[in-house]
Amino acid sequence: MAQVSLQNIRKVYPNGYEAVVPTSFDIKDGEFVVLVGPSGCGKSTLLRMVAGLEDISEGVLSIGDRNVNHVDPADRDIAMVFQNYALYPHMTVRKNIGYGLKNRKIAASEIEAKVQVAAKMLNLTDFLERKPSQLSGGQRQRVAMGRAVVRDPALFLFDEPLSNLDAKLRHQMRIEIKALQRRLGVTSIYVTHDQVEAMTMADRIIVLNAGRIEQIGTPAEIYHRPASTFVASFMGAPPMNLLKADCSEKRVILKGNVAVTANAADGPIVLGIRPEDIEVGEACDIPFTVDIVEELGAHRLLHGQLDGQDLTIHVGKDVAVSAGPIRISINPDAVVLFDAETGLAL
Amino acid sequence: MTDTTQLAIVKRPLRWGRVLDHLVLILGALFMLIPLLMVLQTTTTTDLETIKNGPELVIGDQFDDNFMSAMFQASGFSGENTGIQMLINSLILGIGFALGKIAIGMMAAYALVYFRLRFATFAFWLIFTTLLLPLEVRILPSYEIAQKLGLLNTYTGLIVPLIASATATFFFRQFFRSVPEELVEAARIDGAGPVKFFIDILVPLSQTMIAAMFIIMFVFGWNQYLWPTMVTTEEGMYTLVRGIKQLTQDLEGTNIPKYGRANMLALIAILPPVLVVIFFQSWFVKGLTESDK
Structure with missing residues (x-):
C-alpha cells in the first residue's frame, strides 16, 4: 500500500507526437482513482508509464516514497490487470496465479498457500486445475485479478479490464472489483473509457482529453460541477445539455423571457444544464416541443429543440408526456456556465 | 410431389465430371503406390529371380533373409556400414538437423521480434535471402571450413553446417508476431526476464509450431544426400x-546386384519419415493453421 505521485509526467514518442502533456497529480494511500477519457486521450499511456511498460519522457514518478522512473516493472511492487486478461494459455489457473511468485523465488509451499487464499477470495477454488481456454470470460477476468491479488502489491493497475465482458457481467464484476479493492485497501489506478464505470467505482475521477487533464474530482464534483464543456458532455448519459446563449448585464435571457443570473462579462456564453435538472409542468415558464420520447422503464427521456438547439430532458416514470408542446423550467441552481471560447467553466 | 420425383432426388444422377475426378485420383494413387509395391515385392524374392523375371506378382519367401542381410551385413570393406549403423547415422542426422534448425530458428526469431535491435528488419531480410543460396551454391567453401x-x-x-535456417526463422518470426503484446507485458510485470519468458512462455506456446517444423526439417535432413x-x-x-546407392553399385560389375537387400x-529408409509424419500429423495441421493463444 502506498501513495503515488506524478510530477510533470510527459510522454513524447520518437516521431514527435506528444501523447501526454506534462501532468501532475497525487493519489492517496488506498484511494481508487479512475482515469477516464475518449480513446487516444493518453489515459492508457499514462497507466503504462506508471507500470513501467512505457518509458517516461520527462517528470518524476514515485510509488511510496521511492522514485521509480528507472525501476523495472517487476520491481515496482505493482500488479496489472489487462483488457484481454493476458493469461498464459498453456498454464493452469493455479500456475497462472502463482507464476509471479515463482519468479520471485518464493517457496513452493508458501506459493500454494497464497494461491489458495486468492482463489478462495475470487471463487476460483474449483477451477485451479483448468486452463484459461476452459473458462468463461468472467472467470478469466477473475484469474487475472487473482494474479494481481496474490502478489500483495502496493498498487493495482487496471487497463480497461471489463471492456471484453457483456453488459450484465460487467455490472457484476464492477461491484466485485470495487468490493475487493475496499477489502484489501490497495491503492488503485483504473483506466476506462466508460463513464459509468468511472462514476460508480472511483473515489476520485481524472478526466483526460488529448493528453491533458480536464478535471480531477470526486464523481459528484465531476458530474455536477464540470470544469469544462468537454467534461460536461463526456460524463453522464445522456450528457449535460449545452446551450449557446448571450450574456448581458449579468443575465442570460432564454426563450420565454426567462433570465438566469450569470456572473460573467457581456457576450456569448454556454449554459449547461443536466437533463434531470429541468422540470416539466403546466406552471412552468418555457414553451418546449417534444419531438421524441425515449421510454426507459424507470424514467423517460424527452428530446426536442429549444431556440434551435438540442435539449434532452429526464423525467420520472410517473410524468406522462407524449410528443408535442409542453412547458418546462430550468433549475437555476443547477446551471453551469462556460466560456463560449475556451469551454472552461466560469 | 410424386414418388418418381422423390426417387430422382435420392438417386443422384451419374455425372461424368465426378467420374473423371475419381479417375484422376485413382490414377494418382496408383502412380504413387505401384513403385512402392514393386519395392515390397522385390524384397521377398531372391536377387537371381529378380534379374531373371523382373518384378512379378508373386510374393516370395526371402523377406527374412533380405531383412537380416540389409540390417546386419556390411556392404563395404571395413565391415562398419551395416544397415543398423546407417539407420542410426541417419536418425542422428535427421533429429540433430531438425532440432538444431528449430533451436537456431527460434532464437533468431526471438531476437528479431522481441528485442529493439538496430536494423532488425534488414537482418531478417538478410537471413531470408539465404533461401536463395542453397547448400549446393556454397558447398565448396562449406566443405573447406568443415x-x-x-x-x-x-x-x-x-x-552443424546445415543448421542455419531461414525457413524456420521465418515461420517462428511470423508466429511470435502473432503472440499478443499483453502477454509479454504481463510476464514482465510477473518478473520474467528475457530467458524465463522464452523458456516458460514462448516455447510452450510454440509447441504446435515446433512439431510442424520438426516434421518438415526431419524429412529434409533425412533425405540429405550431397552433403553427407x-x-x-x-x-x-x-x-x-x-x-x-553403394549396394546397387554392383550393377556395374559382373556380380548379380543385391536387389533384395x-x-x-x-x-x-522410407519408414522413419512416414512414422514421424503419422505421429505429428495432427500437430502439423494445428501448427500451420490454428493459433492456440
Missing part, C-alpha cells in the same frame, strides 16, 4: 540414403 575445423567424418560436421557424401568418407559414418534398405 575440413579446416577437422569436422570431416563427425556427426558435428554432418549436422562430401563430408563422410568413412563407411561407419554412412547414412541410409547414401548406403543404398537394396530395396529392403529403401523400405527401411
Whole structure:
C-alpha cells in the first residue's frame, strides 16, 4: 500500500507526437482513482508509464516514497490487470496465479498457500486445475485479478479490464472489483473509457482529453460541477445539455423571457444544464416541443429543440408526456456556465 | 410431389465430371503406390529371380533373409556400414538437423521480434535471402571450413553446417508476431526476464509450431544426400540414403546386384519419415493453421 505521485509526467514518442502533456497529480494511500477519457486521450499511456511498460519522457514518478522512473516493472511492487486478461494459455489457473511468485523465488509451499487464499477470495477454488481456454470470460477476468491479488502489491493497475465482458457481467464484476479493492485497501489506478464505470467505482475521477487533464474530482464534483464543456458532455448519459446563449448585464435571457443570473462579462456564453435538472409542468415558464420520447422503464427521456438547439430532458416514470408542446423550467441552481471560447467553466 | 420425383432426388444422377475426378485420383494413387509395391515385392524374392523375371506378382519367401542381410551385413570393406549403423547415422542426422534448425530458428526469431535491435528488419531480410543460396551454391567453401575445423567424418560436421535456417526463422518470426503484446507485458510485470519468458512462455506456446517444423526439417535432413557424401568418407559414418546407392553399385560389375537387400534398405529408409509424419500429423495441421493463444 502506498501513495503515488506524478510530477510533470510527459510522454513524447520518437516521431514527435506528444501523447501526454506534462501532468501532475497525487493519489492517496488506498484511494481508487479512475482515469477516464475518449480513446487516444493518453489515459492508457499514462497507466503504462506508471507500470513501467512505457518509458517516461520527462517528470518524476514515485510509488511510496521511492522514485521509480528507472525501476523495472517487476520491481515496482505493482500488479496489472489487462483488457484481454493476458493469461498464459498453456498454464493452469493455479500456475497462472502463482507464476509471479515463482519468479520471485518464493517457496513452493508458501506459493500454494497464497494461491489458495486468492482463489478462495475470487471463487476460483474449483477451477485451479483448468486452463484459461476452459473458462468463461468472467472467470478469466477473475484469474487475472487473482494474479494481481496474490502478489500483495502496493498498487493495482487496471487497463480497461471489463471492456471484453457483456453488459450484465460487467455490472457484476464492477461491484466485485470495487468490493475487493475496499477489502484489501490497495491503492488503485483504473483506466476506462466508460463513464459509468468511472462514476460508480472511483473515489476520485481524472478526466483526460488529448493528453491533458480536464478535471480531477470526486464523481459528484465531476458530474455536477464540470470544469469544462468537454467534461460536461463526456460524463453522464445522456450528457449535460449545452446551450449557446448571450450574456448581458449579468443575465442570460432564454426563450420565454426567462433570465438566469450569470456572473460573467457581456457576450456569448454556454449554459449547461443536466437533463434531470429541468422540470416539466403546466406552471412552468418555457414553451418546449417534444419531438421524441425515449421510454426507459424507470424514467423517460424527452428530446426536442429549444431556440434551435438540442435539449434532452429526464423525467420520472410517473410524468406522462407524449410528443408535442409542453412547458418546462430550468433549475437555476443547477446551471453551469462556460466560456463560449475556451469551454472552461466560469 | 410424386414418388418418381422423390426417387430422382435420392438417386443422384451419374455425372461424368465426378467420374473423371475419381479417375484422376485413382490414377494418382496408383502412380504413387505401384513403385512402392514393386519395392515390397522385390524384397521377398531372391536377387537371381529378380534379374531373371523382373518384378512379378508373386510374393516370395526371402523377406527374412533380405531383412537380416540389409540390417546386419556390411556392404563395404571395413565391415562398419551395416544397415543398423546407417539407420542410426541417419536418425542422428535427421533429429540433430531438425532440432538444431528449430533451436537456431527460434532464437533468431526471438531476437528479431522481441528485442529493439538496430536494423532488425534488414537482418531478417538478410537471413531470408539465404533461401536463395542453397547448400549446393556454397558447398565448396562449406566443405573447406568443415575440413579446416577437422569436422570431416563427425556427426558435428554432418549436422552443424546445415543448421542455419531461414525457413524456420521465418515461420517462428511470423508466429511470435502473432503472440499478443499483453502477454509479454504481463510476464514482465510477473518478473520474467528475457530467458524465463522464452523458456516458460514462448516455447510452450510454440509447441504446435515446433512439431510442424520438426516434421518438415526431419524429412529434409533425412533425405540429405550431397552433403553427407562430401563430408563422410568413412563407411561407419554412412547414412541410409547414401548406403543404398553403394549396394546397387554392383550393377556395374559382373556380380548379380543385391536387389533384395537394396530395396529392403529403401523400405527401411522410407519408414522413419512416414512414422514421424503419422505421429505429428495432427500437430502439423494445428501448427500451420490454428493459433492456440
